[in-house]
Amino acid sequence: MRLTVDGQSFDIDADPQMPLLWALRDLIGKTGPKFGCGIAACGACTVHVDGQPVRSCSLPVGEVSGAITTIEGIASAGKLHPVQQAWLEEQVAQCGYCQAGQIMSAVALLDEVADPSDDDIDNAMGGNLCRCGTYPKIRAAIKKAAALKTAGL
Numbered sequence: 001m002r003l004t005v006d007g008q009s010f011d012i013d014a015d016p017q018m019p020l021l022w023a024l025r026d027l028i029g030k031t032g033p034k035f036g037c038g039i040a041a042c043g044a045c046t047v048h049v050d051g052q053p054v055r056s057c058s059l060p061v062g063e064v065s066g067a068i069t070t071i072e073g074i075a076s077a078g079k080l081h082p083v084q085q086a087w088l089e090e091q092v093a094q095c096g097y098c099q100a101g102q103i104m105s106a107v108a109l110l111d112e113v114a115d116p117s118d119d120d121i122d123n124a125m126g127g128n129l130c131r132c133g134t135y136p137k138i139r140a141a142i143k144k145a146a147a148l149k150t151a152g153l
């Protein structure tokens with residue numbers, strides 16, 4: 001089967017029931033999406049399919065028909081995505097394990113809501129768990145990223 005990941009096409013030989021996460025990590029070499037829980041409950045594995053966040057640990061690769069974007073594909077022309085830049089500026093990451101999934105959910109939120117409220121952020125990010133408890137910094141980074149996007153940075 002053929003997958004488009006971060007703008008590149010890949011031909012893979014995989015069981016259609018293989019979780020997308022394993023196809024990305026083991027067959028294509030994208031290590032940004034992380035295995036967290038394996039039941040789509042923690043969000044560490046979040047990637048986008050046609051711009052929509054999905055939990056790649058529980059989505060069979062045979063059911064994927066759109067373009068896939070991982071954390072490795074959101075920067076462009078050597079410039080960090082505004083969410084990545086805000087994450088660094090707010091020093092969000094502690095252990096860092098959940099951060100790729102958090103960032104991908106935040107990118108999807110800001111693609112739909114340019115200036116999210118606290119409730120918008122809580123609703124969009126509720127499925128992404130952080131065992132380090134960086135939620136206040138995550139909220140601050142999302143608000144900073146919204147400002148960066150609005151300013152065209």
